[in-house]
Protein backbone atom coordinates (compact mmCIF):
# COMPACT_ATOMS: atom_id res chain seq x y z
CA UNK A 1 0.00 0.00 0.00
CA UNK A 2 2.75 2.44 0.94
CA UNK A 3 4.46 1.44 -2.32
CA UNK A 4 1.36 2.38 -4.25
CA UNK A 5 1.06 5.71 -2.44
CA UNK A 6 4.73 6.35 -3.11
CA UNK A 7 4.26 5.61 -6.79
CA UNK A 8 1.23 7.91 -7.00
CA UNK A 9 3.05 10.72 -5.19
CA UNK A 10 6.04 10.32 -7.46
CA UNK A 11 3.74 10.33 -10.47
CA UNK A 12 2.07 13.58 -9.39
CA UNK A 13 5.42 15.28 -8.89
CA UNK A 14 7.05 13.95 -12.03
CA UNK A 15 4.47 12.61 -14.52
CA UNK A 16 7.31 11.81 -16.93
CA UNK A 17 8.62 9.32 -14.38
CA UNK A 18 5.43 7.34 -13.94
CA UNK A 19 6.46 3.79 -14.70
CA UNK A 20 5.27 2.57 -18.04
CA UNK A 21 3.40 -0.35 -16.55
CA UNK A 22 1.24 2.11 -14.62
CA UNK A 23 0.44 3.98 -17.82
CA UNK A 24 -0.36 0.58 -19.24
CA UNK A 25 -3.27 0.28 -16.84
CA UNK A 26 -4.67 3.62 -17.99
CA UNK A 27 -3.93 3.72 -21.71
CA UNK A 28 -5.48 1.22 -24.15
CA UNK A 29 -2.89 -1.15 -25.55
CA UNK A 30 -3.45 0.00 -29.14
CA UNK A 31 -2.04 3.39 -28.11
CA UNK A 32 1.19 1.88 -26.82
CA UNK A 33 4.17 1.91 -29.02
CA UNK A 34 7.64 3.18 -29.66
CA UNK A 35 8.27 6.88 -29.33
CA UNK A 36 9.62 8.84 -32.24
CA UNK A 37 10.93 12.27 -32.83
CA UNK A 38 12.05 14.03 -35.94
CA UNK A 39 15.27 15.91 -36.11
CA UNK A 40 16.33 17.58 -39.33
CA UNK A 41 15.31 15.14 -42.00
CA UNK A 42 15.70 12.01 -39.88
CA UNK A 43 13.10 9.95 -38.07
CA UNK A 44 14.76 8.96 -34.83
CA UNK A 45 13.85 6.43 -32.30
CA UNK A 46 13.82 7.20 -28.59
CA UNK A 47 16.12 4.91 -26.66
CA UNK A 48 13.76 2.72 -24.70
CA UNK A 49 10.95 3.27 -27.16
CA UNK A 50 11.17 -0.14 -28.71
CA UNK A 51 11.31 -1.85 -25.32
CA UNK A 52 8.17 0.02 -24.34
CA UNK A 53 6.20 -1.36 -27.27
CA UNK A 54 6.04 -4.75 -25.60
CA UNK A 55 3.46 -4.77 -22.85
CA UNK A 56 5.53 -6.85 -20.48
CA UNK A 57 9.16 -7.74 -20.02
CA UNK A 58 8.28 -11.32 -20.86
CA UNK A 59 6.89 -10.17 -24.22
CA UNK A 60 9.97 -8.09 -24.89
CA UNK A 61 12.29 -10.99 -24.10
CA UNK A 62 10.24 -13.43 -26.12
CA UNK A 63 10.07 -11.08 -29.06
CA UNK A 64 13.82 -10.67 -29.05
CA UNK A 65 14.19 -14.45 -29.13
CA UNK A 66 11.84 -14.78 -32.10
CA UNK A 67 13.41 -11.91 -34.01
CA UNK A 68 16.93 -13.21 -33.51
CA UNK A 69 16.07 -16.76 -34.50
CA UNK A 70 14.17 -15.40 -37.52
CA UNK A 71 17.24 -13.46 -38.58
CA UNK A 72 19.58 -16.39 -38.04
CA UNK A 73 17.32 -18.77 -39.92
CA UNK A 74 17.26 -16.64 -43.03
CA UNK A 75 21.03 -16.13 -42.83
CA UNK A 76 21.62 -19.86 -42.41
CA UNK A 77 19.44 -20.58 -45.41
CA UNK A 78 21.47 -18.31 -47.67
CA UNK A 79 24.99 -18.09 -46.30
CA UNK A 80 27.22 -21.10 -46.64
CA UNK A 81 29.72 -19.78 -44.16
CA UNK A 82 29.76 -17.57 -41.10
CA UNK A 83 30.04 -13.99 -42.33
CA UNK A 84 33.48 -12.59 -41.77
CA UNK A 85 32.29 -9.00 -41.91
CA UNK A 86 28.76 -7.87 -41.12
CA UNK A 87 27.10 -4.48 -41.08
CA UNK A 88 23.97 -3.45 -39.23
CA UNK A 89 22.41 -0.22 -40.41
CA UNK A 90 20.19 1.61 -37.89
CA UNK A 91 21.23 -0.47 -34.86
CA UNK A 92 19.28 1.73 -32.41
CA UNK A 93 20.49 1.03 -28.90
CA UNK A 94 21.92 -2.30 -29.99
CA UNK A 95 18.99 -4.62 -29.37
CA UNK A 96 20.16 -7.02 -32.12
CA UNK A 97 23.82 -5.99 -32.27
CA UNK A 98 25.47 -8.64 -30.06
CA UNK A 99 23.39 -11.39 -31.63
CA UNK A 100 24.61 -10.50 -35.11
CA UNK A 101 28.15 -9.87 -33.87
CA UNK A 102 28.30 -13.30 -32.21
CA UNK A 103 27.98 -14.88 -35.61
CA UNK A 104 30.43 -12.71 -37.44
CA UNK A 105 34.14 -12.26 -37.17
CA UNK A 106 33.85 -8.51 -37.34
CA UNK A 107 30.64 -6.53 -36.91
CA UNK A 108 30.02 -2.85 -37.58
CA UNK A 109 26.85 -1.22 -36.23
CA UNK A 110 25.83 2.18 -37.61
CA UNK A 111 23.20 4.49 -36.15
CA UNK A 112 22.41 8.17 -36.81
CA UNK A 113 20.90 8.89 -33.41
CA UNK A 114 23.64 9.98 -31.01
CA UNK A 115 21.64 9.11 -27.90
CA UNK A 116 20.73 5.64 -29.12
CA UNK A 117 24.31 5.00 -30.19
CA UNK A 118 25.69 6.12 -26.84
CA UNK A 119 23.28 3.74 -25.16
CA UNK A 120 24.46 0.87 -27.37
CA UNK A 121 28.07 1.60 -26.50
CA UNK A 122 27.22 1.65 -22.78
CA UNK A 123 25.54 -1.73 -23.09
CA UNK A 124 28.26 -3.51 -25.02
CA UNK A 125 31.52 -2.16 -23.73
CA UNK A 126 33.53 0.98 -23.64
CA UNK A 127 35.22 2.95 -26.34
CA UNK A 128 38.52 4.64 -25.93
CA UNK A 129 37.30 8.07 -25.04
CA UNK A 130 34.91 8.41 -27.95
CA UNK A 131 31.31 8.18 -26.73
CA UNK A 132 29.81 7.91 -30.20
CA UNK A 133 31.95 5.27 -31.78
CA UNK A 134 34.94 3.03 -31.49
CA UNK A 135 35.68 -0.62 -31.18
CA UNK A 136 34.13 -2.54 -28.35
CA UNK A 137 35.10 -6.00 -27.33
CA UNK A 138 32.78 -7.76 -24.92
CA UNK A 139 33.41 -11.46 -24.50
CA UNK A 140 33.38 -13.01 -27.93
CA UNK A 141 31.49 -10.11 -29.40
CA UNK A 142 33.51 -7.73 -31.47
CA UNK A 143 31.64 -4.65 -32.56
CA UNK A 144 32.66 -1.32 -33.99
CA UNK A 145 29.97 1.30 -33.54
CA UNK A 146 29.83 4.27 -35.86
CA UNK A 147 27.56 7.26 -36.25
CA UNK A 148 26.02 7.41 -39.69
CA UNK A 149 22.96 6.95 -41.76
CA UNK A 150 21.93 4.61 -44.52
CA UNK A 151 22.17 7.31 -47.20
CA UNK A 152 25.88 7.92 -46.57
CA UNK A 153 27.44 4.96 -44.83
CA UNK A 154 30.85 5.64 -43.25
CA UNK A 155 32.32 2.38 -44.56
CA UNK A 156 34.25 1.35 -47.70
CA UNK A 157 32.91 -0.28 -50.87
CA UNK A 158 32.45 -4.07 -51.11
CA UNK A 159 33.25 -4.49 -47.43
CA UNK A 160 30.53 -6.76 -45.94
CA UNK A 161 29.29 -10.32 -46.53
CA UNK A 162 26.14 -9.60 -44.56
CA UNK A 163 24.23 -6.31 -44.36
CA UNK A 164 21.17 -6.07 -42.09
CA UNK A 165 18.46 -3.43 -41.80
CA UNK A 166 15.86 -4.33 -39.21
CA UNK A 167 12.90 -1.96 -39.35
CA UNK A 168 15.06 0.89 -40.64
CA UNK A 169 14.43 1.45 -44.38
CA UNK A 170 10.76 1.89 -43.55
CA UNK A 171 11.74 5.11 -41.76
CA UNK A 172 13.61 6.53 -44.74
CA UNK A 173 11.34 8.88 -46.68
CA UNK A 174 10.61 8.42 -50.38
CA UNK A 175 12.98 11.17 -51.54
CA UNK A 176 15.96 9.41 -49.89
CA UNK A 177 15.23 5.70 -50.14
CA UNK A 178 17.02 5.38 -53.51
CA UNK A 179 20.24 6.78 -52.02
CA UNK A 180 19.94 4.52 -48.97
CA UNK A 181 19.52 1.35 -51.02
CA UNK A 182 22.36 2.22 -53.39
CA UNK A 183 24.61 2.69 -50.36
CA UNK A 184 23.65 -0.80 -49.11
CA UNK A 185 24.54 -2.19 -52.54
CA UNK A 186 27.82 -0.25 -52.60
CA UNK A 187 29.09 -1.70 -49.32
CA UNK A 188 27.98 -5.29 -49.99
CA UNK A 189 30.84 -7.59 -50.96
CA UNK A 190 30.42 -9.67 -54.13
CA UNK A 191 28.32 -12.72 -53.23
CA UNK A 192 27.12 -11.09 -49.98
CA UNK A 193 23.60 -11.07 -48.57
CA UNK A 194 21.36 -8.16 -47.58
CA UNK A 195 18.61 -8.98 -45.06
CA UNK A 196 15.89 -6.39 -44.44
CA UNK A 197 12.95 -6.62 -42.09
CA UNK A 198 10.65 -3.82 -43.25
CA UNK A 199 7.02 -2.87 -43.43
CA UNK A 200 5.58 -3.83 -46.81
CA UNK A 201 1.95 -2.85 -46.42
CA UNK A 202 -0.17 -0.28 -44.58
CA UNK A 203 -0.58 1.15 -42.03
CA UNK A 204 1.63 4.09 -42.91
CA UNK A 205 2.07 6.95 -40.49
CA UNK A 206 4.21 10.01 -40.07
CA UNK A 207 7.35 8.00 -39.45
CA UNK A 208 6.77 4.84 -41.48
CA UNK A 209 6.66 4.54 -45.26
CA UNK A 210 5.56 0.99 -46.14
CA UNK A 211 6.89 -0.27 -49.49
CA UNK A 212 5.71 -3.31 -51.36
CA UNK A 213 7.97 -6.25 -52.08
CA UNK A 214 7.93 -5.20 -55.76
CA UNK A 215 9.14 -1.72 -54.84
CA UNK A 216 12.00 -3.14 -52.75
CA UNK A 217 12.86 -5.58 -55.53
CA UNK A 218 13.15 -2.68 -57.99
CA UNK A 219 15.16 -0.56 -55.58
CA UNK A 220 17.68 -3.36 -55.00
CA UNK A 221 18.22 -4.22 -58.66
CA UNK A 222 20.52 -5.65 -59.98
CA UNK A 223 20.46 -7.71 -56.75
CA UNK A 224 17.75 -10.34 -56.73
CA UNK A 225 15.20 -10.94 -54.04
CA UNK A 226 16.02 -14.51 -52.96
CA UNK A 227 13.70 -14.73 -49.96
CA UNK A 228 10.55 -13.14 -48.61
CA UNK A 229 9.16 -14.48 -45.37
CA UNK A 230 7.04 -13.54 -42.42
CA UNK A 231 8.63 -11.56 -39.62
CA UNK A 232 8.99 -13.94 -36.77
CA UNK A 233 7.27 -12.46 -33.71
CA UNK A 234 6.29 -13.66 -30.30
CA UNK A 235 2.98 -15.54 -29.92
CA UNK A 236 0.98 -12.77 -28.23
CA UNK A 237 2.07 -10.12 -30.77
CA UNK A 238 -1.35 -9.89 -32.35
CA UNK A 239 -3.05 -9.10 -29.02
CA UNK A 240 -1.65 -5.60 -29.17
CA UNK A 241 -1.96 -5.12 -32.92
CA UNK A 242 -4.90 -4.28 -35.14
CA UNK A 243 -4.21 -7.36 -37.26
CA UNK A 244 -2.70 -10.75 -36.52
CA UNK A 245 -0.35 -10.54 -39.49
CA UNK A 246 2.76 -8.49 -38.85
CA UNK A 247 2.96 -5.83 -41.55
CA UNK A 248 6.69 -6.39 -41.85
CA UNK A 249 8.39 -9.04 -43.97
CA UNK A 250 11.94 -10.27 -43.89
CA UNK A 251 13.51 -9.96 -47.34
CA UNK A 252 16.88 -11.20 -48.57
CA UNK A 253 18.77 -9.87 -51.59
CA UNK A 254 21.90 -11.05 -53.30
CA UNK A 255 23.56 -11.18 -56.70
CA UNK A 256 21.60 -13.28 -59.19
Ligand SMILES: C[S@@+](CC[C@H](N)C(=O)[O-])C[C@H]1O[C@@H](n2cnc3c(N)ncnc32)[C@H](O)[C@@H]1O
Pocket residue numbers: 042043044045050089090091092093094095096110111112113116148149150151165166167168171172
Ligand atom coordinates in the same frame (compact mmCIF):
# COMPACT_ATOMS: atom_id res chain seq x y z
C1 LIG B 1 12.68 0.73 -35.16
S1 LIG B 1 14.33 1.25 -34.82
C2 LIG B 1 15.13 -0.32 -35.05
C3 LIG B 1 16.41 -0.41 -34.32
C4 LIG B 1 17.08 -1.78 -34.42
N1 LIG B 1 17.34 -2.14 -35.80
C5 LIG B 1 16.21 -2.83 -33.75
O1 LIG B 1 15.62 -3.67 -34.44
O2 LIG B 1 16.10 -2.79 -32.52
C6 LIG B 1 14.81 2.15 -36.30
C7 LIG B 1 16.22 2.73 -36.22
O3 LIG B 1 16.58 3.30 -37.48
C8 LIG B 1 17.28 4.51 -37.25
N2 LIG B 1 17.19 5.32 -38.47
C9 LIG B 1 16.24 6.20 -38.83
N3 LIG B 1 16.54 6.76 -40.02
C10 LIG B 1 17.72 6.18 -40.42
C11 LIG B 1 18.55 6.34 -41.55
N4 LIG B 1 18.25 7.21 -42.52
N5 LIG B 1 19.68 5.61 -41.63
C12 LIG B 1 20.01 4.73 -40.65
N6 LIG B 1 19.25 4.54 -39.55
C13 LIG B 1 18.13 5.26 -39.44
C14 LIG B 1 16.58 5.10 -36.05
O4 LIG B 1 17.35 6.07 -35.37
C15 LIG B 1 16.33 3.87 -35.22
O5 LIG B 1 17.40 3.59 -34.36
